[in-house]
Amino acid sequence: GQNIDQPTEMTATEGAIVQINCTYQTSGFNGLFWYQQHAGEAPTFLSYNVLDGLEEKGRFSSFLSRSKGYSYLLLKELQMKDSASYLCAVRDYGQNFVFGPGTRLSVLP
C-alpha cells in the first residue's frame, strides 16, 4: 500500500528553526518532493530529493534517507510568511505522486 505520514500541526516562533518530518511506504520510489501551500492558494514546489542526503536551498533544506523511508524539511530563520501547510509527496515508478496529509505550520511573533 501507499502511506505517507506527517505531523498534523506544528507551531514555532519567528526567527527559530523548525523541522517537519515525513515517513513513507510506497510501491517504488522515484523522488521525494516538498510543497508549500498557503491557505486558499495552490501548492508550490519547494524541494526535491532522489538520493540520500541533504539538499539546501536558501533558508530551506530537505533531507532524505531511502533506507529508512524518511525525509525532513528544515526551515531556518522562520518568518511570518512561512505560516502555511507543508506537503510531503513521493513519486513512484509509475510517475504517480502520493501526497501526505500535510503539516500546518503556524509561525508566531
Add this chain to the structure above:
Amino acid sequence: KAGVTQTPRYLIKTRGQQVTLSCSPISGHRSVSWYQQTPGQGLQFLFEYFSETQRNKGNFPGRFSGRQFSNSRSEMNVSTLELGDSALYLCASSLEWENTGELFFGEGSRLTVL
C-alpha cells in the same frame, strides 16, 4: 510564461447534477494530473493524462472521469454529484522527464455540492 489555468474557480451544484472542470497546462507540458483536496483527506490523486491517454488512475468511483485534448488541455467530469464531492479540485502539469519533473499546480476549482 503563463501558469496552469483552471476554470471555473468556484461553482455550486446540487446533488445528482454533473460538473465539468477545465485545466490548461503550462505551454509545453504534456502531463496533466488531477487531485481532490479536502480538509480531512489531503490531496488525493484522481488521474493523470499524457499525450491524450490516461496513464494512471486513482481510487475513485467511475463517476469521476477525464480526458485530454491534442493541445494538452484537460477536462474532468463528475456525474451524479454527492455531498461528499465538495472539495477543491487541483490540476497540475509537468515536464516529467526534464529537471526534477515537479508538478506545477493551478489555483483549483472549488466545488460545493448542496
